[in-house]
Amino acid sequence: MSLFKYSPAPESRAVVNIASSYGLFIDGDFVEGTGTPFKTINPATEEVLSQIAEGSVADVDRAVKAARRAYVKVWSKMPAAERGKYLYRIARIMQERAREFAVLETLNNGKPIRESRDVDVPLAAAHFFYHAGWADKLEHAGVGNSPQPHGVVGQIIPWNFPLLMLSWKVAPALATGNTVVLKPAETTPLTALLFADVCRQAGLPPGVVNIVTGAGATGAALVSHPDINKIAFTGSTKVGKAIAREIAGTDKSVTLELGGKGANIVFDDAPIDETIEGIVNGIFFNQGHVCCAGSRLLVQESVHDEVLERLRKRMAQLRVGDPMDKNTDVGAINSAAQLGRITELAETGDGEGAQRWSAPCDLPAKGFWYPPTIFTGVTQAHRIAREEIFGPVLSVLTFRTPAEAIEKANNTPYGLSAGIWTDKGSRILWAASRLRAGVIWANTFNRFDPTSPFGGYKESGWGREGGRHGLAAYLKQGEQS
């Protein structure tokens, strides 16, 4: 079946104004970095968008010092209600400049404009709005009568949801009275740098938010800096473990949001139309660059053929291509390196005997692309059933009994997300209570909200983000006597 013919409907990029180069945002000003500058590109076209400063060890130190000064002199002394009002201002400015953020995010990340416009940016603003209200109510956060901030928080965020992950990190940190040094991902710094301008417009005191761009070395300098009180990291389990090792035996607090290999379980009584949409949303949303993606489909054997037939039909309708086109469903892979990792891991699926099927689609000549792909006949031992691919690749396994579904779903070192598709309420609650994962989506998938705690069991991380539970991670109890 072929796609309907749509005329191109490109979003205008006139709304953004990208500078030819950016420095580091430290103590309320953009300053020169002392590392080696690097280029940031549009992964859909490979066009160079700007040149970005690399934060050196000395730059990180400068940023931490600015954050410490702001913490001691301004932010920790400010009445909590006033702190909250800054967050409300930030939320409002992000809403006012939403289109600018959405376009910039799509240009730098490669995700469809439909997603950055309808998901990333509204949710990012909502996170600030939600946490703004917490600022003067922290004694109700469940960590005792006089909860205290940690102090200076080092935050490292990934490239898959650049602005949204920034807001997940910065909003609760500021609401609880901490100050921040944030390192955006190497490949997606632009919306974080635009956020610096939001801080300027909001009149946020200098040093409360500092943004230091760079790659792994900059992040490592931040993690090991002796005057950081808490680390918040979202990224791979490998780097998360390295951070955990680095801070082991120190007084630093840490939260880690790491990888996943989420099981999306389809029982034989699942509502089929919703299920197919849920499977597609679970693995092809954001090109599968989602730590909580439903990357393992567990289908009850009796409905396997029907589900797969419907799924292939639906996948053939996905519009893959120009992320700036408002009709696009699946955009560009974020980087050449990530495309390489996806390609290599998917090839092990072929090598280990799984059957590959990709949606028929014309991929653009320039940029980084991978077609929506499923592997059937996958066993639990296959690498594509155990390792996070972080791309638009779905591994399909089968089960016969509900108990087998749970056992297979839990059989990974990860424990971030899981999906349940069934019309039977008691079965949903039965399965939800047995799945060892921090977020369970029943008859839906990939839903996010500032009020809803998010985070993983086992090797998917430490702690939660969002809701009262996420807020608590930025507070410590008053000293026990």
Add this chain to the structure above:
Amino acid sequence: MSRLSIRKTYKLFIGGAFPRSESGRSYEVLDKEGNFIANPAMASRKDARDAVVAARAAFPGWSGATAFNRSQILYRVAELMESRRDEFIDEVSLCEAIGKGKAGKAVDAAIDRWVWYAGWSDKLGSILGATNPVAGPYYNFSIPEPVGVVALIAPQDSSLLGLIDLLGAALTTGNTVVVLANEMAPLPAITLSEVLATSDVPGGVVNMLTGRTKEVTPWLASHMDVDAINLAGVAAEDVKALAMEATDNLKRVITPKPRNWLKTPTLEAMTSLLEVKTVWHPIGV
């Protein structure tokens, strides 16, 4: 002529049974004058691994039991401890080289601590859970769940109360536990395992090892099927290396903090051994 007393053989407690160490080893425990008290088992790496297997096997049952059921079982432990109160006082007094009065205070506090924890199991869900008002047509709730298998290196400054303070937190939250008892004062812990064995606590929910802290702890810290480790009884200079070992499977690590064990614990004793699970479902007709 006075009667020659029958001494107790102090053994390990694994999976509800009382084996000696598979290694065949024991070590001598002395009182403060250097007199012989007992030869408890010196647990090996294999014993530690067996204990983890038993704790894992017991996890579905214990974590899946109703909170009310767990509450009653923990209260039952307090009942049986009370009936052996004098024995505990003797052992604490002997092992910690403190007077009977001080030992009595510790034992009473330990029994009361069980009661305190017994009362928590069916309150935690209401205190720590939430329904989250998401901006959309979804019902969304968060509940606390046990982290899994917990390794507990019992504190060295308190042979019974300190252990029970930390063990109760792990059990009321639904975790199963491998305890490495106070190294030089292990007798109250072993007697506690005899209480646990007769208190309706299912076999494997608590497994009690005695032996050398420095020898056994690294095996528990690096074990890939242990979900959390409390390093309370570890020497300060060993904490960093053990915490690093624990990162291989990202165990939740609880580092030692000085504590007045007579003081009521904070909620954090329990929240540090809990995960939060959030469930979404659409609302519609």
